[in-house]
Amino acid sequence: MKNSKTVAVVGGGIFGCTSAWMLAKEGFDVALFEKESDIFRATSSINQYRLHKGYHYPRSIETALSSKNSEHEFLEVYGDAVVESDTKNYYCISNKESKVTKNAYLKFLSQTGLPYSNNSPSFIFNENIDLCILCDEKLYNPLILKNICKKYLEIQKVKINLNTEFSKEDLLGFDYVVNATYSNLNSILNKKEWQRYQFELCEKPVLKLPEQYKNQSVVIMDGPFTCIDPLKGTPYHVIGNVKHAIHKTNTGFFPEADEKFKDLLNKGMVSNPSITNIDKFYETATLFFKDVSKFQYIGSMYTYRAVLPERDSDDARPTLVNKVNDRMFTIFSGKVGTCVSAAKELIKQLNELR
DSSP states (O other): OOOSOEEEOOOOHHHHHHHHHHHHHHHHHHEEESSSSSSSGGGSSSSEEEEEEEEEEEOOHHHHHHHHHHHHHHHHHHGBBBBBOOEEEEEEEEESSOOOOOHHHHHHHHHOOOOOOEETTTTTOOGGEEEEEOOOEEEBBBHHHHHHHHHHHHHHOEEEEEOOOOOOOGGGGSEEEEESTTTTTTTTTTTTGGGOOEEEEEEEEEEEOOOOTTTEEEEEESSSSSSEEEEEEESSSEEEEEETTTEEEEESOOOOGGGGGGBBBBSSSSSSSSOHHHHHHHHTTTTSOOOGOOEEEEEEEEEEEEETTTTTTTTOOOEEEEESOOOOEEEEEEOOHHHHHHHHHHHHHTTTOO
């Protein structure tokens, strides 16, 4: 049932879109603002497309349990975007430079109740790892997820404003404003309300891998290592690297712009980009994966990521819904799988103000 309360949701990623249509379903009059020409142009469509269940965060039990406990809510709403196939998902502990030992990781799995079996794919150099497990973590198709969001936004009659950068002047037109812009959360806050974040300009290379890698997903952890994940809906993989994926880092209130990346950021996959660390990705990959010389580079995706500052000790990725003042809320988005639970928390806080 509609009410007279108007809400502006700023940011057309998975957290902004989910919050927008769920608020509209709750009865709020909602407008969504996105500065790009379409939703899902930034981080929501430029990542590893993994529906995290917790395996990735042995140094942050809070992040692991948040991911695990939120999975069922995500699947209830966006389950059609999760590709059920014969994909196999592996997590491996390196025997050098890892911040987590084999025994510590096994203890973590026991503490969190995350199921696994001991297994190792044939394309891994087993001499360089102490442990390899097979788990039931899922991947999602980003295009399907985007289209589901568009459908829900249309069904709930959310007013969508693309190519529109929300400003402080726009605040007066709404009862409430929800900032879900991820890397630009301070943009419409008063200076005294600003929060510090660590901003990372990231590259996600896209590769065509040999046939033996088909439907295989592998994370080497926990340190300056690499991972590969199938890019669902394509014949490709996305490769990640904890160290080499990051081209620029700054800690402060806003990401520091870099003109060299102007034509690369949030443009989808860019073939033959002017700036890439692909050679460094390959160099690290040779420590763990076979036939790296046969990896075919297709292109790279670039975007900004925001994480909490000074959290290298536990690598925490919390999802935070904060009431800044009586009209303003921010969503600091952690893992994609927590978007539905974050929207529910937001609705709860807004309903308390009615």
